[in-house]
Amino acid sequence: MSFQIELIQDKVEFFEAYVLKELERKIEGKIEQNQAIMLHVHSVSHAVTLDGKGRIMYTAVVHFKAD
Numbered sequence: 001m002s003f004q005i006e007l008i009q010d011k012v013e014f015f016e017a018y019v020l021k022e023l024e025r026k027i028e029g030k031i032e033q034n035q036a037i038m039l040h041v042h043s044v045s046h047a048v049t050l051d052g053k054g055r056i057m058y059t060a061v062v063h064f065k066a067d
Contacts, residue, residue: 011039011064017059023058030062039064 013030017023031041044063051057 007040007066008037009066010042013062013064014055014059015062016059018055018057020058027060027062034064038066040067 011034015023015030017026024063027044034040042063045059046058046060046064048058049059
């Protein structure tokens with residue numbers, strides 16, 4: 001049996017929330033988790049849209065990369 005460890009070089013995560021503060025909290029939590037595995041924020045894209053019921057939804061895509 002062989003055991004091999006590979007480092008994660010890139011990771012893209014998607015987030016959504018109806019309250020902007022909640023979206024920020026989700027992203028901050030994930031940043032802390034990813035720093036533990038040596039990944040840092042490379043870029044962030046965000047958008048605001050309406051869901052099917054007319055409510056505002058905030059979305060974000062965060063690209064994490066190893067240094």
